Amino acid sequence: MFSDVLKNLKPYNTRQEIDALMNIENGPVKTLECLGDFEKPEDFSKNQLDILFFKLREISVNSNIEIEYNCVHCGKMNGGLIKIPDMFNDTSDELYDDIEIGFFNSSEIENLVDEAENIGIDEYDEIVNKYRHNNSILYQPIMTLKCLMCGESNYKDVEASECISKTSLKDIYQSITDLSVYSSQGFADVMIMIPYEREVLVALLQKLIDDGNK
């Protein structure tokens, strides 16, 4: 049952995060296998895989995904924040198995994004709400972002498997090195930290270094 898989999710550690980042090119199933023990991950639908990536990211790193995009209205570069809980309907756990998670396939998502640009936000919300009330949509992979320059709405879908880390492989290795050299944490200790824990320690270390330089 998919709801059991969701209930039993555990955060991944730094070693798993690195493995997953190195396997992103090999597809979502391979990437997911790096992040935990999943029975038959190849049987998950595209949407189930997306949901797993977002939920794992939420419990292992944090729930805010920072993205950069060019506004389709004024062309200016923007920074935006997508909050993972906003993507999910407020549905109770048992609904996870009953509702049709596979409603949005990737071409439908693309169509809806294209359509959203034309129909405007109210009508777009109406369409989404219609599916929501039919219990045929569990999560909304398209998020609305307001352009900071012109105030117009942009619709974004986020690649779930690319959200498993907040940082690059190079930065992760840098953090591991910094913590091994400047703190009491050894390489092996850092490898079993969950990414959230590692980032907190790196931030504390940075603060110590900054204070020392004053």
Ligand SMILES: [Zn+2]
């Ligand atoms: Zn704009």
